[in-house]
Amino acid sequence: MRNNHITGVVLAGGKSGRMGLDKASIIVDGRQMIMYVVDALRKVFCDILISAKNAEDFHIPGIKTIGDCIEGSGPLVGIYSALSVSESPYCFVVACDMPCADPDLIKWMSTVCNGYDVFIPRIGSFVEPLFALYSKKCMGPIKDSLLTRNYHVRSIFSKVNVGYANEDDIRKIDPELRSFMNINTEEDLKALLNIKNTVLP
Numbered sequence: 001m002r003n004n005h006i007t008g009v010v011l012a013g014g015k016s017g018r019m020g021l022d023k024a025s026i027i028v029d030g031r032q033m034i035m036y037v038v039d040a041l042r043k044v045f046c047d048i049l050i051s052a053k054n055a056e057d058f059h060i061p062g063i064k065t066i067g068d069c070i071e072g073s074g075p076l077v078g079i080y081s082a083l084s085v086s087e088s089p090y091c092f093v094v095a096c097d098m099p100c101a102d103p104d105l106i107k108w109m110s111t112v113c114n115g116y117d118v119f120i121p122r123i124g125s126f127v128e129p130l131f132a133l134y135s136k137k138c139m140g141p142i143k144d145s146l147l148t149r150n151y152h153v154r155s156i157f158s159k160v161n162v163g164y165a166n167e168d169d170i171r172k173i174d175p176e177l178r179s180f181m182n183i184n185t186e187e188d189l190k191a192l193l194n195i196k197n198t199v200l201p
Contacts, residue, residue: 006110007086008041009093010034011078011130012052012065022057023183024096028192033183036099038063043103044110047088051078070143074151079134080142095130099192100178108173109133109165116163118156121180123167128180129153135160 012024012034024034034050038060041048050058055067069081075095082091092110094101113119113133120132130153141159145151171177183189 003044003107003110004046005088006045006090006092006133007047007049007082007088008045008106009079009082009086009091010037010041010048010050010096011075011082011093012050012058012096013075013078024052024058026183026189028099028189033099034058034096035060037094037096037101040101040103040106041092041094044107045092047086049082049086049091051082051093053078070146072146072149072151074153075130076142076146076151076153076155079153080139080146083134083136083139083142086136090133090135092133093130095182097183098131098179098181099183100181101131102174102179105170105173105179108169112165114163115161117160118162120162120164121167121170122164123170123177123180127154127164131180137161 024032026033038048048063050063050065052058052065053068055065058065066081066085068077069084070077079093082093092106109119110133117135117137118132121128138156138160141156145155183192
């Protein structure tokens with residue numbers, strides 16, 4: 001059964017500085033990369049949003065696309081915009097350049113978030129803020145950060161109740177941690193294409 005208390009959000013952003021093009025539209029095995037993320041979220045949530053700098057860039061049937069609703073830059077703007085229009089108390093956000101996102105991991109995180117304002121994976125000392133759950137209680141702290149031009153997602157962590165998904169638990173579902181594979185460079189894309197038969201649905 002899909003979750004109707006959380007909205008799934010794809011952070012589509014804009015043009016990638018390192019790749020020189022819109023990563024969401026990169027074709028991977030015959031499909032736009034963003035569609036792998038959309039499909040993963042569809043398996044878990046009833047409502048899906050795409051949060052993009054330019055909403056008109058995306059036209060996916062049955063999926064609402066929203067543009068930035070507050071001045072600023074980076075994923076924090078996209079998270080705020082999604083929270084502001086979501087009818088759910090929580091949003092689970094996944095970056096569009098994470099095509100190996102595991103629906104089972106997303107579902108597990110969504111069921112064990114225990115009322116945290118932010119629930120985020122922690123792998124060793126590394127955290128992944130663009131594969132995480134955010135509550136509407138984050139909106140005030142996010143707005144405060146954006147108004148002071150602090151665009152780092154972690155800037156809000158000291159102001160809200162943050163919980164962490166344990167690495168051991170994550171690996172029980174995603175042993176190779178492939179959900180967190182970001183496609184930031186052409187080399188990353190080549191690596192994904194080389195192993196696509198084992199990591200992509």
